[in-house]
Amino acid sequence: MPNHSTFSKNRHGRFRESNTFRWVFDKVVGACMAAGLVKGEGFAVDASIIEAEAGSKLAMPGDEPHVWQNPAHCKRAVREYLEGLDSEAPGATIPKRISLADPQSSWTAAPGGPAFFAYSTNYLIDVAHGVIMDVEATPAHRTAEVNSTKLMVDRVETNFNITPQRLIGDTAYGTAAMLAWMVNEKAIEPHMPIWDKTERKDGTFSRSDFKWDAQANEYRCPNDKALRCDRRPFKTPRSSITKADTIVYRASQHACENCTRKSECCPNTPMRKIARSIHEDARDVARKIAKTKQYQQSRCERKKVEMLFAHLKRILRLDRFRLRCLTGASDEFTLAATVQNLRRLAKLTSPSLIFSGIVAPAACGIG
Template identity: 40%
Template sequence: MMGHQVEVAQLFYEFSLERHVPSGHLLRRIDRALDLSWLRAELAPFYSSTGRPSIDPELMIRMLLVGTCYGIRSERRLCDEVHLNLGYRWFCRLGLDGAVPDHSTFSKARHGRFREAEVFRRVFERVVGSCMSAGLVGGEGFAVDASVIKADASYAQRVEGPTLPPERSDPDRARRPVREYLAALDAASAQAGETTVVDGQPERLATEPAPAKALSLTDPTAAWTSKGSLKVSFAYAVNTLVDLRRAIVVDVEATPARWSEEVASTPVMIERTRRRFGLTPSRLAADSAYGSGQLVGWLMGRGIEPHVPLLDRERQTKGMLTWAEFSFDRSRDLYVCPAGHEMTTTGHVVPGGLKQYRAKPTSCGPCALKPRCTTGLARMVTRNVHEDEREHVRQLAGTPAFKKSACERRKVEMLFAHLKRNLGFRRLRLRGPTGAGDEFLLAATAQNLRRLARSLVASAPTCGPAPA
């Protein structure tokens, strides 16, 4: 006989959220690992002492972490889910009757107090500190890599060339992402002439990126790129620095999806990790995109072994004599070609940290090797100012430690796979470098919390049912 359920109205219910959240639930495990008791004290200077009470900042952070952990990308949908889901309510300390804030509250807080106080950066660093206390961070070996995330910028809303139209370049009328882009241009032009000295040679602080082929009218900082699996579109790169012991993210940086910007972010993250946590690795693992002479020299100057395949194009000579066939005389700072002619330098270092050595046209003209050497008047070769460090890396390439680092750096790629597949980070919601940075910091915080929660459960004694 077919059953039929009849709703029976009751006047009183005895219900406890605490009993309805399983002891092994992800949010219960994360709650044990998350400590936000410091948050209100640090945010207090950014709130007025009078007026109507605001939405609790801890509630907003907990809701954003729920959305990040479960791939809820829309804050409007996040508010609906927290309103309906008992586990989300328990984690956010809302009880059964607590009111869920309006979705617009997050935008106001993010662009105001949260950004002024760098809340997402502080939450991330507190979680990293908890991972260090739990023994998940070794500090001996780091790995770095970048992954491309599509920006919230339309393919159609773009202008060709590296310059915004005049009506979009007025900071007084421009939107926040455009203002951030214009401010970055001003800062870059102010530092354009600055140089530093490395091994007695002047060197630029950073490699100048090539002029942009196209700019987005809504988010001009995003790079017009076809990197990764993307078709041509605007995108940012999430640059991630990972400790190799348990794949804990120790720093993250948002940059336009350009190779030069990604490589330049590595020293920034390493220095920030040293200042904030006192961690300086003895080795850094990365792929060949990070094998530039400038980065290798910077790492070795700080006692960090670069376990990085070199970015070397010495064999790309279209059938001509390669750079390796020229011998270098260190005492006289010159090259000697295979025919015995000397090649001298002016000492000028071109962008990229390269010194040029040229032969005399009178030497190359009658030389029998000229058809195999050059099609110009005289042959030129370049030498990186960090060539000694590069030679050291070449000697490291076959060692067991180098091969081990090559395997371990795959942990960064697994984090990227989890970021895109499980957390839904295939396209950004927020615009501008600060918006991208906020999203990347929240994602890294969620990934670290999951690993921290798993380690705390593994080290804790077997638990019974959830407390009443």
């Protein structure tokens, strides 16, 4: 009889670098593809938060000097966290609260709910039959979740030679940089609402009231005056791109002062300014797609990934981790996604469905 600790010791030690769970996951995805369950036309992406094996009692403020004086005497989860800190970029943000039991987990909260330590699971699914094409564990941060999309899309491309025609997501994925990556680098249609804060709610003109003239590189205001980015002459030429990756277009102060519509446009400033993202062309592509019928269809298909998360938590009961640190979260998420794909494979390739024509018999090796 092996000792119970043999399994965990092997998982953390001997087989940590073997990537066995990932290998099994990829094999199951391959089986789903062979069964004709993957179309590769539309993918959907989303993230869900799962509570870490770290109670709030063992928490301390992130900016306090840590109690881990000698890493050699720390538990594995703390050692992995400390090793990660050494490779982290200088200037990384200090977390608000940190868990002494699992310091890689993030202190987070659902809107209106209590805060807790957690990780995020990120799914990239094929919307045809809801097969999970890739899974990635990240800290429960919006930025980490969004960035994992690029990793998953690239990995599916490398492993299975599939790049989707459209990618479906919620507003979190509609940032300008993300849209530019999809449209310009990957030629993927972004089927997601764009992250847009330009609409004004105080009754003054919004950015959509200004017309963009790409050839002249300027906006035209409702009073047909130009807003330009090169109004200010500088002795030494400088980049007009701001830290937020935008270019600021300004109206002439003289024109605005004498304008009859100033109270509707910029009542509190001498002239009107508009910040245009350097990725605005990609945002325009997403705006156009949002008016199509296929986009409405994509909004419905996005629910498939949410249903998988509901199944993960309610049926598979993965609402709290058993393992600690990001590698533990990654192991549990990969195993859970493998199980969900196996269930999907078993369900959709059952004889009754094959004969009713949902799955092609030849794709299942029958007939």
